[in-house]
Structure formats: structure tokens, C-alpha cells
Amino acid sequence: GSQKSTGAPPIERPGERRVAEMKKLYGQDSAKILAIETAMQLTFDRNCDRKQPKYWPVIPLKL
Amino acid sequence: MQDAWSHLGPLQWIRFVNKQIKVTAGKDEERRGWLVTVDPVSASLVLVDFREDGKMSVDMVMGHAVEEVQVLQEADSETLDRLQNSLILPKTCSLDA
Amino acid sequence: SxxxxxxxxxxxxxxxxxxxxxxxxxxxxxxxxxxMTNKKVQFHMYEKVKVEATFGASDIDMLHFQVSDLHTPIGVQKEALIRCHDVISLTFDA
Structure with missing residues (x-):
């Protein structure tokens, strides 16, 4: 039979190291920043998956 | 001067917020506007300029391109109000510290 | 970092x-x-390159801008990725 998973995609859970890093940088409000960043990165990744954008310009202007 | 801006750090950057500044970037680009924020990750600046039609023009200057930042003037209370209520800012994010 | x-x-x-x-x-x-999402944004880049595009998203490390309808000097590219290091500044109306 088919091995296709029917479950929902795993919830994005930032790694413990990242949580600790964020805590050191942003202190008590780090969870808020982490939440916005996670959502933003997810949007970026999803857009790139869906639209398959190509680099422009092809060669970097500045190395 | 290059790189100096990137290395200032949050406590220095935040002192420029709500001031009208002139940024020189790249070879010969110059931007003026009220500083809304500085990204602590990339040192990029966000400047706004209020136009006569009631709209705002927003400039983001990449931190790596910044050559020089110069303060032109402090905001009066009316400008502070407009900055605080601009649509590009989160509602809860006042500058109290 | x-x-x-x-x-x-x-x-x-x-x-x-x-x-x-x-x-x-x-x-x-x-x-x-x-x-900036879905706004028309002007990119001022190195080598005096100026282009306009509809802003999509950026990664959180500020390395890439994902844009649509990029008006390049040689035509429109429907979907594009701009390197933040190629960019000096960007401008949009709010």
C-alpha cells in the first residue's frame, strides 16, 4: 500500500540552541521576536518553494 | 567610516531614532529622513519622509552600504506623533527606556 | 551575526x-x-542599477529579498531573488 503520510506537517519548533541564543540577545521579550521571525522565515521559504525565483542579477554586483 | 556604523550596537543606534538624519551610502547615494529604526542584525536603517499629500515615503538603507550618518535635527512633538502613529510601526512599540 | x-x-x-x-x-x-509586503519597491543597487519590483518577503538574516514582477533593464522577470549585498537602499510609499 501507499506510504503517503496523511498527517499535518510538523509544527515549526525552533531548536533549543536558537531559543537560548535569542534569550541572550533579546532578554525577556525574546519569545515575541522569535515568533515574528519564525513566521517571516516561513513566509519566505514558502514563497521560494512555490514561485521558484531565480537570482537577479545572475552574477552578484558586489562580491 | 565604513563598518563603524555596523559596530555601534543597540544602545548607540537607538539614540538616533526619531531624529532627522542624513545618510551617505554606497558611492554617492544620499538619503534624508526621520529615523524609525535600525535593524540590530544587519545595521540597516529605516527612514521616513512625510509628503504634502499625506503619504509617507520610506527608505531602507542597507547597513553594509552605510558610509556616514549625520544628525540634522530633533523631532518636535507633532513630528513625534506622526512617527509614532505611522503605519509601518507596531502599535505596542513605543520608545520608552 | x-x-x-x-x-x-x-x-x-x-x-x-x-x-x-x-x-x-x-x-x-x-x-x-x-x-513592505505586496508594495511596489524601488531598489537602488551597486553599479547604478535601479529596478522596481513587488516586494514579497525577506529572510530573517537579511540576505535575500524575494520579489515578483521585477522590471529589469532587459524586461520583466516574473519571480526573482535579490541579494541584499547587491542593494544600497530601497524606497516605497506608505
């Missing part, structure tokens, strides 16, 4: 002030990026 300043690592009170400032600045910046 960012690091704590030497002074703030020694002094907890100074560290808290720095964290608070960093949080305010970063939250405001992320909000500005979100405000």
Missing part, C-alpha cells in the same frame, strides 16, 4: 538595557519589512 557588547556582558543592568533596545529596534524593523 550579532554579539553582545563587552560592557553589557560584565554588567547585568547594562545587559538588560541593551536587550531592551535591541528588542525595540528589531521589532520595529521586522514590522517595516512586513509593511
Amino acid at each position: 550579532i554579539s553582545m557588547s563587552a560592557a553589557s556582558e560584565a554588567d547585568p543592568e547594562e545587559q538588560q538595557r541593551e536587550q531592551h533596545a535591541r528588542t525595540t529596534l528589531r521589532e520595529r524593523f521586522l514590522h517595516c519589512l512586513l509593511a
